[in-house]
Amino acid sequence: xxxxxxxxxSLSFLVNLNWDRxxxxxxxxxxxxxxxxxxTYGMQ
Numbered sequence: 001x002x003x004x005x006x007x008x009x010s011l012s013f014l015v016n017l018n019w020d021r022x023x024x025x026x027x028x029x030x031x032x033x034x035x036x037x038x039x040t041y042g043m044q
Contacts, residue, residue: 015022
């Protein structure tokens with residue numbers, strides 16, 4: 001149980017440290033996906 005708590009604390013620390021990079025990555029992927037949908041269905 002101690003190992004699970006320690007790994008959870010370290011994972012939450014990394015997420016708190018890099019949340020903006022994760023957000024930028026998700027935003028770029030979402031923008032590319034939406035752009036491809038618009039390009040695919042907009043051409044029909």
